[in-house]
Amino acid sequence: MPTISMFYGIIIRMLFMDTQQHHLPYLHIEYQGVQAVISIPDGNLLEGDIPAKKLRMVQAWIAIHEDELMADWSLAVSGQPVFSIDPLR
Numbered sequence: 001m002p003t004i005s006m007f008y009g010i011i012i013r014m015l016f017m018d019t020q021q022h023h024l025p026y027l028h029i030e031y032q033g034v035q036a037v038i039s040i041p042d043g044n045l046l047e048g049d050i051p052a053k054k055l056r057m058v059q060a061w062i063a064i065h066e067d068e069l070m071a072d073w074s075l076a077v078s079g080q081p082v083f084s085i086d087p088l089r
Helices: 052-064 066-077
Strands: 003-007 010-013 026-031 034-039 045-048
Touching (some): 003 052, 034 052
Antiparallel strands (some): 003 010, 034 045
């Protein structure tokens, strides 16, 4: 599962060829051993738990990078390498 971005202790990953679990684009988020799954582009928490402040940071990052995330998702579901995306600053 490639890491596409990291910021403020948050690690963001995207799985290859994984469209069956949630039936929509999503990201895997890890923060201090806690894991969550968040949808793209709306930033809804689909599974897991993450501190509210960190969730809001990820949601802001998703809003800023929505086009890049959707492009990465298209690559990932076809089994192609994804690109890194700039962190939240």
